[in-house]
Amino acid sequence: MHEEILYWQALNRALDIAMAKDSSVFILGEDVGLFGGTYRVTEGLYSKYGEARVRDTPISENSFTGLGVGAAMIGMRPVVEIMTVNFALLALDAIINMAAKIPFMSGGQYAMPLVIRMPGGVAKQLAAQHSQRLEHTMMNVPGLRIAVPSTPQDAFWQFSQAIESDDPIILLEHELLYFTKGVLDSSIEALPMHKAQVRRKGKHLTIISYSKHALVSLQAAEQLAQQGIDTEVIDLRSLSPIDWETCIESIQRTHRLIVVEEDCKFAGAGAEIVSELTERCFFELDEAPIRVAGMNIPTPFNAKLEAASIPQVEDIVAAAQGFRLPS
Amino acid sequence: MHEEILYWQALNRALDIAMAKDSSVFILGEDVGLFGGTYRVTEGLYSKYGEARVRDTPISENSFTGLGVGAAMIGMRPVVEIMTVNFALLALDAIINMAAKIPFMSGGQYAMPLVIRMPGGVAKQLAAQHSQRLEHTMMNVPGLRIAVPSTPQDAFWQFSQAIESDDPIILLEHELLYFTKGVLDSSIEALPMHKAQVRRKGKHLTIISYSKHALVSLQAAEQLAQQGIDTEVIDLRSLSPIDWETCIESIQRTHRLIVVEEDCKFAGAGAEIVSELTERCFFELDEAPIRVAGMNIPTPFNAKLEAASIPQVEDIVAAAQGFRLPS
Amino acid sequence: MEREQVHKMLRDMLRARAFEERAAEEYSKGSFAGFLHLYPGEEAVAVGVIHATEPADYIVTTYREHVHALVRGTPSKAIMAELFGRRDGICKGMGGSMHLFDAERRFMGGYAIVGETYPIAIGVGYAILLRNLPEAVICFFGDGAVNQGTFHESLNMAALWRLPVLFVCENNHYQIGTEIHRHSAQTDVYKRASAYNIPSEKINGMDVLSVYSTTERLLKQIRNGGGPYLLELETYRFRGHSMADPGTYRPSVEVHSFTSQDPISIAAHELESSYPTAEEIAKVGPDCITQLTEQAQQTGHLLEQDLELIKKDIENEIDAAVDFAMNSPEPTMDECWLCFQNNQRAETLL
């Protein structure tokens, strides 16, 4: 089975299959049911599985996320949709103090087969309160695993894997990806949940990115190729754990590193990536690693400033051009 | 005036002076009033300034922190005490979506003279839900400033400066520092709020740390000195902004860097420090920078495991010994 | 009630309707993007409440707040320019549709995270308490917002410390696509106030006159130290939740039954002899035409010229606002940083 499909449809498909197969899977969140989901991910499921398994909730993020935690403790496999990652700030007690810690604090007595899905990122003029990325916050929480699919295929795989896992898993979905198209091949075996993928082979430098900016990085790589700069692009696919081996192997070949992220540069996800890889590949690096990242400012509403506040293709190209490549 | 004083007393003094001077300063939080504060920081103020200015609150972290935000918008200078940083997970909407963004979103119409104080860190067998450090989470929020005083003098200075500032400022106080003693000299001029301080000069390597672990690092430096390793110790005093210049100047002399933090290593505060300094001092570094940090695990209750989960003096010493120093 | 006051309120409702419909038009044309939540149908709430405020009172509201700002006195051009994200917007283009702030008019902001208005309101109320001033805070929120934890936490504190806050629920029966009986176990919002010993009542939010007079009475009481109060206003939004939402989850008979109660037509009714003609009303928006036309036919309309003048005025005002917005420059990145670092003033950080 090999077909073109939208990102949201891939998520919808994964959920539908999981719900059909396992009656302990249910989804809850604001307007996931009757309304069909803000980004259509739950479309059609309300009529198929009924309101108890596709539950519309009040605006009570901390408690309905916690509801998922409680249900997961006794063997259900809840999927919580937080309408956008920005509202997750209200649910962090449930996510960090409960979901991530209960399995450990109980001495391993409880599993936590919980999935929390959150759209996020800078979309189009949603202003400061609706343009956040919280990956850094979640990364620092031991016990959470974080998937950041950038393609419909990964969205399908990683969502399916997340539902099957007994660990609490956060799925960060970039709002501008829902209506992107890609191939879904259900015949090939899924990559492991947290394995990074080399999206483009190259020999001059390595770009590491994830989610929407993995695609932006690929565009930059194409431009760089035309200038004779052969760029390797790694899509991390997962921010916790991170597949360091794939990154290290690449740096050992290219000796140059750019990390691209939409998140604010200061203490963003890229800080961990650069820091760990520097520690582990210090003598492999010919030049200082570079972070191309969002500005340290709340996202402005104005469209031009908004665009200027996050990395664009040209910013990545310019950073790469700054390297003194061996000729 | 030069006296020996406890850390909590220094905070108490700063607050008392500010409240006496400026009637727009008030403090609120759980048990700050009648009870006198969990760590005694507000002792004596309830009877001195009355219950309206030293306000005991219900257990409603998000809303009483938000109350501080609203009051700050119209010119009050609220000090919010969140009993411990762990409960701040409930108040992050007020801190991140409100306090940090309102001045910007309003186009600069509003100031935000708000101080939020939070005890935190690994103390003594408080278990996973009560041993957290959230510096990384707050660092990634543009608009917040973060002070991490390690001495009574800094506690006094930085708390006083925070109250006077028109920006929202987070004061992270390590729970094991409250009953440490130090000199308070009110005659000398305060260091700027966010300036790092070299606590010990050295030529072989630079240790950068903050809060309680700046003191732990100093102990390690003393041990290293006995082994002929001359260690410079920088106490950052502030995690946002970070005084990079002081750090860079040091690395240019020592060419070796260890960052010590109690926070979990993965995506902790240290990641930003190592990452930025690597980018800026790549060719000054003779060896890979090292993070000596907390383990990526929720804090275990058992005392031995708890201690093993965060850096001890020996861990820092061992890391330093791993360097190939010029002889 | 003074005829003058009714006149002013009708005018503001018409301005509100015209502003919002024009905003929708500009949005559809692509003049700006983002979330756009419009107010048609609910005008009697903002207009009735805000007309009853004093300049010294404070207003805290949500992402559906253009009309609140407009009625409070923020110039329509400053609001429109903000929707366009321009430098002359009330927030210099940094906030946008969901984040209008106007410090000068004590308009404490539009908040886009549901439930944020409560803590802000009690914070302002607490400051008033400490300063011992005869001022009040109006805190707007929707029926869906009632289920956010901050409602509970903040109302408890407001009651404990007798803060001068009027909590105003704009109950339009929907939280996006979720109807009130599917999001709240207690669908009479005002009854929830008893959990905090806060007095409360529910009135018809489509009737601007009773909204106005009730609010006036309550604010007086609050400014005199009467403590917090919760006022539930039943209303309805004619459009979808935002421009992204066609609102198709609502049965058309329901939508119809409410449009027949269009607050603008109700207010116009009070002005007895000043009914607009069907043609005039057509400009206001399609949803109230039938109703207004019927009423106009039944009662006749005397001050036709007056109303015509008002409508003309409003049309000009909104045209001018759009012109102004369109011609206002985009803010630069420098200006953006200035907004961000505005508070640091002369402080030495390092």
Added chain:
Amino acid sequence: MEREQVHKMLRDMLRARAFEERAAEEYSKGSFAGFLHLYPGEEAVAVGVIHATEPADYIVTTYREHVHALVRGTPSKAIMAELFGRRDGICKGMGGSMHLFDAERRFMGGYAIVGETYPIAIGVGYAILLRNLPEAVICFFGDGAVNQGTFHESLNMAALWRLPVLFVCENNHYQIGTEIHRHSAQTDVYKRASAYNIPSEKINGMDVLSVYSTTERLLKQIRNGGGPYLLELETYRFRGHSMADPGTYRPSVEVHSFTSQDPISIAAHELESSYPTAEEIAKVGPDCITQLTEQAQQTGHLLEQDLELIKKDIENEIDAAVDFAMNSPEPTMDECWLCFQNNQRAETLL
């Protein structure tokens, strides 16, 4: 009520008291550190409620939960070893005093962040609903915890979806040092339930018999699909909030008036002919001696030997628990990681 049942409850109250006093002793000796919140004075709540549960019911509770676990059936030695942070603790030394979990007994945990019990409880309740089983969840919380937003959010959802949850407020009048009238605008906690259309009542939480019979009735109703219920139990803690708190903010006359209602003495009273002697009772704790002695003098005590036996049993049990804890090894870092990664099983991550 069956004499047998009363007997069992008195026994559990005595065990509870003895366990807690011993825990305090060990803490003072330095056997372990951290926060230690003790239960003396409140025994009738946990004992009365939990004796009315079925094994298939679930319990969710707070950091003040040793007694709840003990009464639910977790062996005292497994609890004591957990307080000591040892490998044989019920959570292998990872959780400690505030985080007892016992999956086998459906004891869903002690939570140290105030307000966390509600969402966990409705989550378990939701699972029961989906599985359509005749089971109930008991959700414990303090009077201070009522002001956390999760109370509001969770009770609304519990009511909306008729979840099988019994919300039990352990109202001991204090949130650490803050008395209830200083933290809650509505001091009758049970009245807050009406905001969610949840039925509720308040009873004397010092009277184990009525706690038991009320709970039994309510749980039956809940298991039969009756929906959520809120039960407020008025009680009192004789000690400070935790070992770090001497509790000096409370007027001594207040403390005295409650100790005279010691739940253990009230329960003993029901056993008419089985009053302990003053000497025997002295071991239970100083706070109830006077009261018990008086009652004993008034009514006589027949089954003295029985009670003596119970006391002896308990003493032995607690001694054994401490011995067990002391001799249990410290967990290793390997074991710690195993607890942490327990859920990954055969999963391939990378």
